[in-house]
Amino acid sequence: MAVIIENSVWEPNPYLFVFIFLSCFFSIFLLPYASKNGSTRAPAPFDQGFSSSFSSFQWKFLLLYSLASVMEGLWSVYGEFELTYRGVNREEIVSSLCVGYAASLFVGTFLGVLSDLIGQKEVCVMFCIIHLVTAIWKRISVHPSLFVASIGLSLATSIFSFSFETWMVLQHEKQGHRQDMLSDTFWLMTIFESVSLIGNQMLLNSLVGDTVKRNMFSPSTVAVFLALICATFIIKRWTEVSQRIELEDYRTSFSAYIFSDKRIWLLAWAQASIHFSVAFFWILWAPTLVADGREVHLGLVYPCLLGSRILGSSLFPWLMGRTSSFRTEDCLLYGFVVSGLVMSIVAFDYQELGVLVMLFSLFHGCVGLILPSLARLRTMYVPSKLRGGMISLSLAPANAAILFFLLQAYRKFSDNSICCP
Numbered sequence: 001m002a003v004i005i006e007n008s009v010w011e012p013n014p015y016l017f018v019f020i021f022l023s024c025f026f027s028i029f030l031l032p033y034a035s036k037n038g039s040t041r042a043p044a045p046f047d048q049g050f051s052s053s054f055s056s057f058q059w060k061f062l063l064l065y066s067l068a069s070v071m072e073g074l075w076s077v078y079g080e081f082e083l084t085y086r087g088v089n090r091e092e093i094v095s096s097l098c099v100g101y102a103a104s105l106f107v108g109t110f111l112g113v114l115s116d117l118i119g120q121k122e123v124c125v126m127f128c129i130i131h132l133v134t135a136i137w138k139r140i141s142v143h144p145s146l147f148v149a150s151i152g153l154s155l156a157t158s159i160f161s162f163s164f165e166t167w168m169v170l171q172h173e174k175q176g177h178r179q180d181m182l183s184d185t186f187w188l189m190t191i192f193e194s195v196s197l198i199g200n201q202m203l204l205n206s207l208v209g210d211t212v213k214r215n216m217f218s219p220s221t222v223a224v225f226l227a228l229i230c231a232t233f234i235i236k237r238w239t240e241v242s243q244r245i246e247l248e249d250y251r252t253s254f255s256a257y258i259f260s261d262k263r264i265w266l267l268a269w270a271q272a273s274i275h276f277s278v279a280f281f282w283i284l285w286a287p288t289l290v291a292d293g294r295e296v297h298l299g300l301v302y303p304c305l306l307g308s309r310i311l312g313s314s315l316f317p318w319l320m321g322r323t324s325s326f327r328t329e330d331c332l333l334y335g336f337v338v339s340g341l342v343m344s345i346v347a348f349d350y351q352e353l354g355v356l357v358m359l360f361s362l363f364h365g366c367v368g369l370i371l372p373s374l375a376r377l378r379t380m381y382v383p384s385k386l387r388g389g390m391i392s393l394s395l396a397p398a399n400a401a402i403l404f405f406l407l408q409a410y411r412k413f414s415d416n417s418i419c420c421p
Contacts, residue, residue, distance in 0.1 A: 009295040010353050012304050020307035027314035028191075054177045058185055061168050062192050064233055068124075069196035070203075071131050071226045072160050075153050076282065077201050077302075078219045088146065094410045096146045097283070098403060100154035105399040108158025112166075112392025115159075116385060117245055120167035121234060123388075127159040128231035135223035161275075162391035165189070165375060169384050171238075182379055183320060186372040190313040194306040194368070201302060245385065253383070258390055263381050267374065268394035270332065274370050276398035277339070277363075280405075285360060288346070289353065301357055308361035312368025319369075320376075328380075332373040339366035 083093055115123035134152040165186075172182055204219055245253075258264050285305075289296045312335075319326045342362045382390050 009297050011297040011300050012357055013354075016304060017307070020304065020311060024307065024310050024314055027311065027318070031314075031317055053175065054181060057171065057175060057177070058181075058188075060237070061164075061171075061185070062188060064230065064238070065164050065168075065189055066192045066196045067226055067230050067233070068127065068160060068164060069193040070200050071128075071223055071230065072157065073197040073200040074204070074219050074223050077197065078204050082219075083146075091410065092146060094406055096150040098406045098410055099147045100150035101399050101403040101406060103151040103154045104158050105396060105403055108155055109392055109396040109399070111155070111158055112162045112388035112390070113250070115163055115166065115388040115392075117247065117250060120163050120170060120388065121238065123159055123163045124167060124234050125231055127156050127163060128227045128234065130156040130159075131223055132227035132231070135220045135227065139220040139224065158392065158395070161395060162388045166384070166388040166391070169379065169387060173384060179379070183372065183376050184317065186375040187313045187316040189375075190368055190371045191310050194310045194313070198303045198306050201299070205299070250386075250389075254386055254389060257383050258386060261381065264390065267377055267381060268390065269397075270336070270370075271374055271391065271394040272396075272398040273336070274367065274374070275395050276401055277343070278367060279398070279402055281360075281363065289356060294353065296353065301360075304357065305360055305364045308364040309368035312365035313372060314368075316369055316372045328373050328376050331369055332377070335366040335370040335373065339363050339370070342366070 088096075111123065130152050134149055134156075138149060168185065169182065172185070203222070286298055289298065289301065316331065319331050320328065339362075342359045346356065346359050378387060378390070
């Protein structure tokens with residue numbers, strides 16, 4: 001008598017999606033009504049208290065930021081699948097990551113300083129050009145170089161990490177909007193980025209479909225169109241007052257305001273820590289879930305993680321409301337403590353898939369709370385004209401640490417390939 005072994009693929013409980021969606025919905029759309037209980041309050045998002053000029057400015061920026069997020073997420077969502085389709089092995093993937101993070105460390109670190117010197121608009125256009133050139137080159141080349149693509153996309157990621165936020169803050173101040181309104185834009189940026197990444201996954205799944213060979217280059221075509229739209233939008237629809245700074249004056253200001261302030265040093269280390277954690281999470285989350293030959297529907301886990309990040313960001317205005325006793329520093333502290341404890345449990349090699357997904361979701365919920373908290377603290381302590389340089393330089397220790405660990409992994413793979421040809 002034959003024994004039939006059913007090999008099932010693990011999927012998240014459908015009620016988890018419902019819970020995350022309803023929680024995010026009520027957290028965002030009930031905020032204006034809850035904020036009316038305070039006698040003195042700043043207008044909540046989707047409320048009529050905001051001026052029409054600010055609402056127009058905010059939504060125009062969020063639209064541009066969403067398009068840039070979709071462009072930035074094309075590689076993160078589709079890159080691994082494309083590499084697998086091309087027959088790239090693990091050693092080559094790790095080596096391309098090493099090259100990319102080396103580019104971020106040795107070149108991307110100074111792009112923030114360059115943006116402060118020449119203007120954020122020019123660097124945002126550079127972001128679009130990098131994606132445009134990379135996408136066209138991958139579209140027309142029969143065997144595109146993995147290293148060249150990794151360098152270009154890593155530099156674009158470095159620009160994305162500081163340029164749009166810095167540019168928005170400068171424009172916000174130039175138009176004379178209230179400083180407290182910036183916090184609403186910060187947490188909405190995290191939400192719009194996460195929603196864009198989920199939509200990005202849906203778009204790519206619909207484009208590729210079942211005919212993988214025929215539709216393999218569709219994401220590159222999408223990237224070309226998005227880069228052209230974003231570049232046109234930036235050049236034609238967004239203005240920037242030229243306020244270029246001489247290098248010597250910039251160096252003096254940076255030394256006086258950044259290097260001599262211990263609070264900014266702590267803020268920079270916090271930024272580096274979350275960048276390191278998130279980057280390594282996206283490298284290791286899939287191998288962790290499918291360890292020991294387990295089959296997991298990763299395409300369903302991915303939106304759960306991003307939905308948790310949306311939920312974490314939507315909690316930020318509740319904790320930072322006028323009637324709340326929480327400070328921004330408190331949110332940052334609790335977010336780091338909880339995310340550290342969660343990742344410590346995962347580090348002990350907990351094998352239950354449901355628990356792992358729950359812990360990963362908690363981690364991303366904390367990330368969603370930490371990111372707008374860091375942005376708000378940067379507004380409090382970092383001069384706007386030095387913001388881009390401060391952000392890019394603060395990521396250098398994280399990029400160096402990631403590059404170090406990736407080099408160790410590459411050496412391990414190389415040794416295994418030599419021992420076991």
